[in-house]
Amino acid sequence: MVAAFYRQVPADDLLGPMYPADDLQGAEQRLRDFLIYRFGGPPRYIEQRGHPRLRMRHAAFSIGEGARERWLQLMNHALDRAEFPDEVSRLLRAFFASTATFLLNRPGS
Numbered sequence: 001m002v003a004a005f006y007r008q009v010p011a012d013d014l015l016g017p018m019y020p021a022d023d024l025q026g027a028e029q030r031l032r033d034f035l036i037y038r039f040g041g042p043p044r045y046i047e048q049r050g051h052p053r054l055r056m057r058h059a060a061f062s063i064g065e066g067a068r069e070r071w072l073q074l075m076n077h078a079l080d081r082a083e084f085p086d087e088v089s090r091l092l093r094a095f096f097a098s099t100a101t102f103l104l105n106r107p108g109s
C-alpha cells in the first residue's frame, strides 16, 4: 500500500513538489515504519525517528483542504490496489482521514 502511494507522488502536481525527489525511498520507508509501529508492529520508526510529532513534522508543508483531499485520494487509491479485507480498509481509511484533518495547517486553502 505504501509503495503504491509513493508510486503516484512524483507525477502529482500538488504533492509531487512537496516530497524530497532525491529521497523518496527514505520517505516511503518512514511512512511504512510509522504505520507498522502505529498498528502494533515493531517500533523501528520510534528507534530511528523518535516521537512521531506529526503536526510538527508537517509544519514545513502547506496543508490545506486541497492537499488533504489529494493525499487521501492517492492513499485511497493505494488502498484499493492493496485489496485488504473490508474491515481493514475501512479502519485504515478512517485513520487516514482523521489524521489528515489533524495535520491541516492552512485551513481554508
Ligand code: HEM
Binding pocket: 015, 018, 019, 020, 023, 026, 027, 028, 030, 031, 034, 049, 054, 057, 058, 061, 062, 063, 067, 068, 071, 072, 095, 096, 097, 099, 100, 101, 103, 104
Ligand atoms: C494531509 C496531507 C498530507 C501531506 C500533504 C503530507 C506530506 C508529507 C510530506 C511532504 C512529508 C515529507 C516526506 C519525508 O521526507 O518523509 C511527510 C512525511 C510524513 N508523513 Fe505526511 N502528509 C500528509 C498526511 C499524512 C498522514 C495522514 C499521515 C499518517 C497517517 C502522514 C504521515 C507521515 C509520516 C509518518 C511522515 C514521516 C515523518 C518523519 O519521520 O519525518 N502524513 N508527509
